[in-house]
Amino acid sequence: MSNELEQRLAAALEARAGQVGPDDLTPRGLPGPAGRGPSRAVWVGLAAAACLAAVGAGVVVPRLLADLDASQPPPVSRPDVPPDVGQDWEPIGGVESDVDLDGDGEADRVRLRGEPDPDFEGRTRLDVELSGGGSAYGVVALGSTLATYSPRGADLDLDGADEMVLTVDVDEATTAPRVLDLRDDVLVEVAPAAGDGTPLVAGPVRAGTDPATGLVEQRAADWWLADGTLRSSVSESAYPALGMSWWVPDPFVAQVVTWRLEGDVLVPRLDEDVCISRLEEERRPCEPGEQDGLPDLAPVADDLVGAGESARLIGGLPATARIIRSGRSDRVVVTPDGGRPSGFTIFGKRLRVFTTAPSALVLDEVAAAYDEDGDDRPDGVLVAPTDGPITPLRAPDDQRAWLAEDGAVYTVSGGSGRVELGQWARDGDDLLVVPLGTVCLPDDGDVTAAERC
Amino acid sequence: MRAGSVDDGGPSVGLEELYATHRLSLVRLALLLVDDVAAAEDVVHDAFARMVARRTPLRDPHAALGYLRTSVVNGSRSALRRRRTARAYAPPLDVAPTSPEDSAVLAEEHRAVLDGLARLGRRQREVLVLRYWSGLSEADIAATLGISRGTVKSTASRALVALERVMTQEADR
Known part of the structure; x- marks a missing residue:
């Protein structure tokens, strides 16, 4: 076949290469030692690492590019697993593999067997039929023998053959890759070096506690395989979490590392930062100077009803609110659809209720935001269960708050300029302000025009 | 290496x-x-x-x-x-797709080969370039790419087959 094809290929390559001549090259001298600094990504990474260390978070510790001179061939341990372990264990079905362990360009076939265990938490034996001939096996603890596994391949040591990557559940919210390297026909588990704090998980990574609010702060981590490489990311900032809620901006800036296998350990190499949008389901290069996104600050909900009026609440669970004048006070009566009415009074206060429900902070019960001082701003939230009395949640502080049409209540620490943006959240029978960062408001104080400073 | x-x-x-x-x-x-x-x-x-x-x-x-x-x-x-x-x-x-200028300058026969090459896998493309443009030996290609000589040989062989296939497919369109 190939004499003609080889000649055509060589000629085409020569033609393409010949399109660049000496005169086409940009005038550049040999890079000098003093002129060569770390790439942008390295500096960003170092800065980020310093920030993370400053808040006491054991997270990204980027390894810079390996020094080819200083590094000796990394140690490679040899497996010591008897070949007959697990050959009679229960087959695990549904395995869909895409891995080329012998580097011949063809996918290998993988079978799994689970060690009998009453809790289905025994070890797993992997048997591989190598497409180029021969076989391999391994015995690893994957956590569960009930799960469905899809072994995938990534050439992490750049030797032309894949390592096997399995996804395992760390907990309900977190997965991690389990990497197996083929050595002497045995699959050997490899992992980041002990003490390497670079996250290699998908899910929240606890970064500490905000001393001002007491809220847990978590970084958003992820990992993925792309183009035969294993990569992971972790958000440069940590975001507050409370119960099942986690205030992650969209998009957010994340630091990315590519993992390489060096000897027995996976080593992270800093890569370009990305901006991750969960809404857009994308990872993309950040724009110059791009920061974490702000919440979509919906228009202000400013429709209220007062004494003698009633309204269907918009958003949230269906319900009706009406306000009854009662002497020097007003009484708010909330009636969930299919439930019993219940009332709420503050002695001596004229109450009004927003027709938009604060559905972003009370998800599973009827809720209404009220104004007690006539300034058209929410002063608290009334939670009305279907069968029970109203629970009032009072404003956590006296900062300027507003109810947005999407049911969220935001706060700012000032009228214009550089202010702290916050959002109300329910914490049991209390409200608290979740800090969302510093923003700049225009001179007219239009909160929906807030931007990162 | x-x-x-x-x-x-x-x-x-x-x-x-x-x-x-x-x-x-x-x-x-x-x-x-x-x-x-x-x-x-x-x-x-x-x-x-x-x-x-x-x-x-x-x-x-x-x-x-x-x-x-x-x-x-x-x-x-x-x-x-x-x-x-x-x-x-x-x-x-x-x-990346080639620019119009490139396409205009390169002969069509070369462009067909390069387009086919672009559709190969990364390692196959590297092996072919190092072998047919750099003129490296299998040993040098192996050292450059950090793979075995056997893998170089098999990759090159498969790459040529794949290149011929994609070029044929393109020609039949």
């Missing part, structure tokens, strides 16, 4: 001479891998920068060129990865 990591005490390779002699050929090598002149120049610049930054100078010119070649191949992979990142990780092909 760590071909240049041995300090044998001899005179170090003259980097200026190396740069003057091999910069163009290395840019061309990178061009064949990333299909973009500016990116190719950056890749080669970074490769020399890494060599300049070495704490241990290289004594063997052959090892120095091998080091640079490996560095260029690795840098080209990184450039392609960055390009894919810029496309939200969903590239249809590894290699």
Whole structure:
């Protein structure tokens, strides 16, 4: 076949290469030692690492590019697993593999067997039929023998053959890759070096506690395989979490590392930062100077009803609110659809209720935001269960708050300029302000025009 | 490959001479891998920068060129990865489409081959470029790419078959 094809290929390559001549090259001298600094990504990474260390978070510790001179061939341990372990264990079905362990360009076939265990938490034996001939096996603890596994391949040591990557559940919210390297026909588990704090998980990574609010702060981590490489990311900032809620901006800036296998350990190499949008389901290069996104600050909900009026609440669970004048006070009566009415009074206060429900902070019960001082701003939230009395949640502080049409209540620490943006959240029978960062408001104080400073 | 990591005490390779002699050929090598002149120049610049930054100078010119070649191949992979990142990780092909100017200058027969080459896998493309443009031996290709000679041989063989197949498919369209 190939004499003609080889000649055509060589000629085409020569033609393409010949399109660049000496005169086409940009005038550049040999890079000098003093002129060569770390790439942008390295500096960003170092800065980020310093920030993370400053808040006491054991997270990204980027390894810079390996020094080819200083590094000796990394140690490679040899497996010591008897070949007959697990050959009679229960087959695990549904395995869909895409891995080329012998580097011949063809996918290998993988079978799994689970060690009998009453809790289905025994070890797993992997048997591989190598497409180029021969076989391999391994015995690893994957956590569960009930799960469905899809072994995938990534050439992490750049030797032309894949390592096997399995996804395992760390907990309900977190997965991690389990990497197996083929050595002497045995699959050997490899992992980041002990003490390497670079996250290699998908899910929240606890970064500490905000001393001002007491809220847990978590970084958003992820990992993925792309183009035969294993990569992971972790958000440069940590975001507050409370119960099942986690205030992650969209998009957010994340630091990315590519993992390489060096000897027995996976080593992270800093890569370009990305901006991750969960809404857009994308990872993309950040724009110059791009920061974490702000919440979509919906228009202000400013429709209220007062004494003698009633309204269907918009958003949230269906319900009706009406306000009854009662002497020097007003009484708010909330009636969930299919439930019993219940009332709420503050002695001596004229109450009004927003027709938009604060559905972003009370998800599973009827809720209404009220104004007690006539300034058209929410002063608290009334939670009305279907069968029970109203629970009032009072404003956590006296900062300027507003109810947005999407049911969220935001706060700012000032009228214009550089202010702290916050959002109300329910914490049991209390409200608290979740800090969302510093923003700049225009001179007219239009909160929906807030931007990162 | 760590071909240049041995300090044998001899005179170090003259980097200026190396740069003057091999910069163009290395840019061309990178061009064949990333299909973009500016990116190719950056890749080669970074490769020399890494060599300049070495704490241990290289004594063997052959090892120095091998080091640079490996560095260029690795840098080209990184450039392609960055390009894919810029496309939200969903590239249809590894290699960027050629510019109209390129297409106008290159003969159609060459363009057909290069388009076919662009549709091959990364490793297959690298092996073919190193073998049919750089003219490297299997051993040198293996050292450059950090794979075995057997893998070089099998990859090259499969790559030619694949290239012929994709070119035939294109011709039949």
